[in-house]
Amino acid sequence: MTQNETFTVNQMKEGQVGKIIEISGGYGFTKRLHALGIRSGKMIIKVSSMFKRGPVTIQMGPVQVAIGFRMAGKILVSLEEK
Amino acid sequence: MKILLMGNPNVGKSAFFSRITGINVVASNYPGTTVGFTRGFLKTTQGDAEVIDVPGTYTLDPTSKAEEVANEMLKDGDIVINVVDATNLERNLYLTMELLERNIPVIIALNMWDDTVHRGIKIDLERLQQLLKVPIVPTVAVTGEGIKKLVSRISQAASPSIKKRTHEQRWSAVGNIIEQIQTISHHHHTWLEHLADASIKPLSGLTIAFIVLFFSFMVIRFIGESLIGYLFEPFFKVIWSAVMMKLSLAFGSEGLLHDIIIGKLVEGKIDFVQSFGLLTTGLFIPFGAVLPYIVSFYLVLGFMEDVGYLPRLAVLLDNLMHRVGLHGYSIIPVLLGLGCNVPGILATRILESRRERFIAATLISIGVPCAALQAMILGLLGKYGWQYILIVYGTLFLVWIIVGAILNYTAPGFSPELLIEIPPYRLPPLRIMLHKLWTRINGFLREAIPIVFLGILVVNILYVLKVFDCIATFFAPIINGLLGLPEEAISALVVGFLRKDMAVGMLGMLSLSAKQMVIGCVVLAMFFPCIASFTILTKELGIKDMLKASGIMIISSITVGALLNLVL
DSSP states (O other), rough: OTOOOEGGGGOOTOOOOEEEEEEOSSHHHHHHHTTTTTOOTOEEEEEOOTTTTTEEEEETEEEEEEHHHHHHHHHHEEEEOO | OOEEEEESTTHHHHHHHHHHOOOOOOOOOEEEEEEESSSEEEEEEEEEEEEEEEEOOOOSSSSSSHHHHHHHHHOOOOOOEEEEEEEGHHHHHHHHHHHHSSSSSSEEEEHHHHHHHTEEEEOOHHHHHOOOOOEEEEOOOOTTTTHEEEEEEEEGBBOOOOOOOOOHHHHHHHHHHHHEEEEEOOOOOOOHHHHHHHTTTHHHHHHHHHHHHHHHOOOOOHHHHHHIIIHHHHIIIIIIIIHHHHHHHHHTTTHHHHHHHHOOTTTTTTTTTTOOOOTTTTHIIIIIIIIHHHHHHHHHHHHHHOOOOOOHHHTTTTHHHHHHTTOOGGGHHHHHHHHHHHHHHHHGGGGGSSSHHHHHHOOOHHHHOOOOHHHHHHHHGGGEEEEEEHHHHHHHHHHHHHHHHHHHHSSSSSOOOOOEEEOOOOOOOOHHHHHHHHHHHHHHHHHHHHHHHHHHHHHOOOOOHHHHHHHHHHHHHIIIIIIITTTTHHHHHHHHHTTTHHHHHHHGOOOOOOOHHHHHHHHHHOOOOOOOHHHHHHHHHHHHHHHHHHHHHHHHHHHHHHHHHOOO
């Protein structure tokens, strides 16, 4: 994986670190994520994902947020070294 | 003067509120504990002030119902105490920025201050105060540290009159501040953090969830049964029974007044289930049968809430909840509903869409028996054998899934996906847990005793007037024909509208077979909400949707009762 390729949060593996490049969703969706502090430029670590397209948990600084599978698919990241 | 307590969800506003006003409100470790609002009073140097515990909000640009409430309340506040989670300063300061743009004096409580130390977070308080131009006081609401100091500085609350900015500008301002005042040194994962991570990964998480739920069930049973066996039953059977027999003799062992106060004697003795007098059954149901399970249930639930386990359970159960048109977070209203349907239905406000709130509230009323009802079912049906209790719970669970699945397909609207903050695990101080338990027990007793007393009084009068006989004849085809219950069971169903625990107690008077008892319990659990839940259901859903929900309840309870009658 090269660093400039983009992935969705769903495609990240557990423990991988990424930087949010883009949130591709409607206004309401972006607003809800922004409220939780999830926005472009933030570094995230993928903590876990439940099977069968269950929610994905990411860590951002001290905060963990669980995000539904489809929503997580709209968050694009570039992978970073740990 | 009106003081508003505002801040992000789960930063300790409710604990803070209890501290400064002395009023007990329920605080937990998950976002959204407060969905309505609570008022209290505080003596300040400038006289009495009204304090309002506003529901948590991430932004003043509302994204949920609770946030709308918060936004509305801001309009008529005089001072804001902005409660900020010191361990998560960056996200919390966004709301602070928005508040500072409004024309209202703000004082900041930098809460959970003690946690910053072992998380390796250093905050330059002086500098932060200079940058924000409002007073800042570090606090620890659960222990009370810093609260007095904060109250003494309320009069210094300031409004730096910043002009309105876009949210990019706000975030960059926050970023700027954080850079100047906060340093985070690396710290190793504590055991709690390791456990936190394990409980949200699929395999280890589901294993932990299974263990947690199994142990919770065992602990609830153990504490409940022990309280009954060693404390409440001996008290009622030995001491209270003797007192009541003396009183019964004084009344001449019979007569209308005797029957209302003491109840009917069964084979010359008092039977706390069957006698049905105010001082016998009226005290036994709330204290002897239900209270022990209320204590044990809320002790266990309170522990799980305060530790912060519930949001993790929400993530693990998300898939299951999607089948019934909800997302994982609705497990919280459901669990609260297992204590009492009223707070359960109220808690559906944490869900975003109207459709979700309708489905969740209906499912709670129909398939989630409250602790009082469960205690009576355990007590009365347990005598016939554990397999019957399993049938009741199994049926209710199936009904819950099936009705949920049907509502998922038929209810109009859209159910959004899960999006929640997962709080860190925290070990709650014992004192705080016991305090919360007491608040809930107190609430139960205040709510239950008057209604049980009133119910017993009304039932006795209706018996004397033979009203039940008339209703019984009218409904006989349904009760007798479809459900296979004796006609007199209608009185229990009617009383179920007042309180369901009392209604099960009335089934206990009818000497039913095990099968009839199972059907009676299931129908009672599903049939119609008790008056308290009914009121709250009307308030939360509006009359139209409440009627819809009630229709679903009546139809499905009779269907399920009739099916059980055929199958068992």
